[in-house]
Amino acid sequence: MRWLLKRGWMYAAMLAVSAFALFPIYWVVITSLKPRSEIYTRTPDLWPSDPQWDQYPRVLGEGHVGRALLNSLIVASGTMVICILVSALAAYVLARYRVRLTRILLVLVLITQMFPLVVLVIPLFVTMRKAGLLGTYWSLIITYLAFSVPLAIWVMRGFILSIPDELEHAARIDGATRLGALVRVVLPLAAPGIATTAVLAFLEGWKEFLLALTFINKEEMKTAPLILQTFVGRGDTDWGAVMATSVLYTLPIVLLFVLARKHLMTARTAGAVKG
Amino acid sequence: MATAPAVVSAPRPLVVRRAVNRLTLPVLMLLPALIIIAGLVGYPLVRTIYLSFTDTGLGELIYGGSTWVGLENFKEVFANDRLRVALVNTVVFGTVCVIGTMVFGFAVALLLNQRLKGNLFFGIAVLLPWAVPAIAASAIFKWLFDSRYGFVNWALVNLGFDSFQDYAWFAGRFSAYVAIFITVVWQSFPFIALSLLAGLQTIPKETLHAAAIDGAGPWNRFRLVTLPLLRPIVAVLVVFSTIWDFKIFDQIYVMAAGVPDRAADTAAVAAYREGFALSHYGLGSAVAVVLFLILLAFSLLYVRLIGKEGAE
Numbered sequence: 001m002r003w004l005l006k007r008g009w010m011y012a013a014m015l016a017v018s019a020f021a022l023f024p025i026y027w028v029v030i031t032s033l034k035p036r037s038e039i040y041t042r043t044p045d046l047w048p049s050d051p052q053w054d055q056y057p058r059v060l061g062e063g064h065v066g067r068a069l070l071n072s073l074i075v076a077s078g079t080m081v082i083c084i085l086v087s088a089l090a091a092y093v094l095a096r097y098r099v100r101l102t103r104i105l106l107v108l109v110l111i112t113q114m115f116p117l118v119v120l121v122i123p124l125f126v127t128m129r130k131a132g133l134l135g136t137y138w139s140l141i142i143t144y145l146a147f148s149v150p151l152a153i154w155v156m157r158g159f160i161l162s163i164p165d166e167l168e169h170a171a172r173i174d175g176a177t178r179l180g181a182l183v184r185v186v187l188p189l190a191a192p193g194i195a196t197t198a199v200l201a202f203l204e205g206w207k208e209f210l211l212a213l214t215f216i217n218k219e220e221m222k223t224a225p226l227i228l229q230t231f232v233g234r235g236d237t238d239w240g241a242v243m244a245t246s247v248l249y250t251l252p253i254v255l256l257f258v259l260a261r262k263h264l265m266t267a268r269t270a271g272a273v274k275g
Numbered sequence: 276m277a278t279a280p281a282v283v284s285a286p287r288p289l290v291v292r293r294a295v296n297r298l299t300l301p302v303l304m305l306l307p308a309l310i311i312i313a314g315l316v317g318y319p320l321v322r323t324i325y326l327s328f329t330d331t332g333l334g335e336l337i338y339g340g341s342t343w344v345g346l347e348n349f350k351e352v353f354a355n356d357r358l359r360v361a362l363v364n365t366v367v368f369g370t371v372c373v374i375g376t377m378v379f380g381f382a383v384a385l386l387l388n389q390r391l392k393g394n395l396f397f398g399i400a401v402l403l404p405w406a407v408p409a410i411a412a413s414a415i416f417k418w419l420f421d422s423r424y425g426f427v428n429w430a431l432v433n434l435g436f437d438s439f440q441d442y443a444w445f446a447g448r449f450s451a452y453v454a455i456f457i458t459v460v461w462q463s464f465p466f467i468a469l470s471l472l473a474g475l476q477t478i479p480k481e482t483l484h485a486a487a488i489d490g491a492g493p494w495n496r497f498r499l500v501t502l503p504l505l506r507p508i509v510a511v512l513v514v515f516s517t518i519w520d521f522k523i524f525d526q527i528y529v530m531a532a533g534v535p536d537r538a539a540d541t542a543a544v545a546a547y548r549e550g551f552a553l554s555h556y557g558l559g560s561a562v563a564v565v566l567f568l569i570l571l572a573f574s575l576l577y578v579r580l581i582g583k584e585g586a587e
Binding site: 232239 | 301305312316318319322336386393405406407408411416418421465525529532559560564567570571578
């Protein structure tokens with residue numbers, strides 16, 4: 001009885017918070033499996049009478065959704081690869097050399113994280129237009145580097161700092177050049193850091209909406225968030241299709257998050273909390 | 276390259292040459308990142324600030340030839356009802372979101388720290404909303420708050436609140452903000468809760484125990500021991516969420532689109548619309564610059580906070 005009084009309300013709170021966190025996700029999945037008549041009803045059921053999967057092949061086939069997911073995958077992967085290459089080099093220099101500018105540079109890197117993108121979007125639009133890149137994957141990949149590279153440098157520098165200097169010295173005494181030691185010793189040891197950074201860069205590219213909205217006009221070039229917004233913005237929204245699309249768009253990230261949650265947390269907090 | 280060293284090395288002292296050699300590699304390695312930051316962040320920022328002092332429209336944007344109008348755009352930002360409202364919306368709605376997220380996130384962190392049975396499941400449940408992209412979350416909550424077929428209205432009516440029959444959440448500013456507030460808190464409390472949990476786990480059990488022996492109840496232990504020890508993390512998280520919630524774009528763009536007179540737009544959305552929908556690029560830039568200045572103040576605050584921590 002005492003236990004119930006003391007702990008009972010905590011379990012009740014835990015259940016309530018879990019419900020708040022999970023219910024919207026549950027509702028999306030359920031809606032995507034319901035037939036039309038059970039979606040557009042004033043007495044929604046918590047469980048579809050007869051789960052139907054045909055919503056998924058339908059959106060993938062008709063609504064440009066498959067194409068949009070592919071576009072997002074291309075853009076996010078491109079951003080990830082270039083971001084890793086560029087920021088690994090910069091992070092190494094900022095971790096290993098006593099550059100006098102290091103501190104200023106790091107503060108600069110952090111401040112770029114805090115920019116509202118809307119400040120940059122008009123000139124970026126003009127530049128992309130002049131370069132003839134509007135509506136291409138490159139317009140998105142290049143501009144996504146603007147905010148993924150600073151964060152990646154910050155996170156990766158932390159990882160490189162934790163690799164002992166001595167290993168590198170040993171390699172160099174054995175005749176490796178600085179670059180050789182970086183490629184053969186430091187980068188393999190920094191693999192968890194690189195993986196974490198890769199996930200973060202990929203997510204930035206996968207989730208971004210504002211620049212895609214500005215640069216992409218053609219239906220077949222639209223990324224997944226853009227397609228979703230187009231669906232929702234219509235007068236007669238096909239909610240079954242929207243929910244199926246949301247599931248397809250979110251599922252890969254949820255898996256990524258659950259698998260990499262420890263690393264993502266340390267990376268985010270290392271970037272956010274430590275100086 | 277084969278002949279160059281002979282020419283260069285003769286007049287230069289050895290020390291300088293060594294210094295140059297030593298610096299070539301790091302500079303080359305930093306260069307791509309510097310070019311990206313300068314070209315994609317630095318240049319556009321300067322350009323936007325310049326545009327905010329001009330009357331650039333669509334024609335001027337493409338062919339050039341805009342005129343300098345001084346502070347006219349900034350006067351217009353504060354004189355124009357729609358834009359002024361958007362700035363006030365940003366500050367008020369942003370602040371409410373920060374408070375809501377922090378309070379709820381803190382409560383969840385304390386709960387997670389109790390290590391109840393089922394904690395692993397609870398931890399994953401709390402993590403999941405963080406993984407949902409902003410646009411997907413906006414779509415999901417727009418469906419939950421749908422006036423005719425939405426789950427929220429159905430639940431409220433069944434609980435006896437009959438006035439929510441067909442209630443149109445997105446037809447008015449206040450009710451739209453209630454729905455968007457819930458969306459924002461849902462998306463951002465996981466990061467706050469898990470960061471604070473990490474902080475809570477660094478507090479030594481002995482300290483809390485000692486306070487309990489000295490007669491401090493749970494509330495006083497929280498207020499006098501936990502909170503002061505977590506102050507650095509809380510401060511940084513508050514600054515971070517302020518920056519995130521003040522520059523909010525995606526959720527407002529999708530969810531507040533139907534509010535009459537665009538009354539629920541925030542500064543970021545207003546700046547975007549002023550530029551790309553109305554082709555007032557000068558005025559749009561001015562709104563963006565004002566938002567930028569507000570956020571810059573918070574960023575500087577943040578840098579001071581981590582500066583202090585680094586010095587410890």
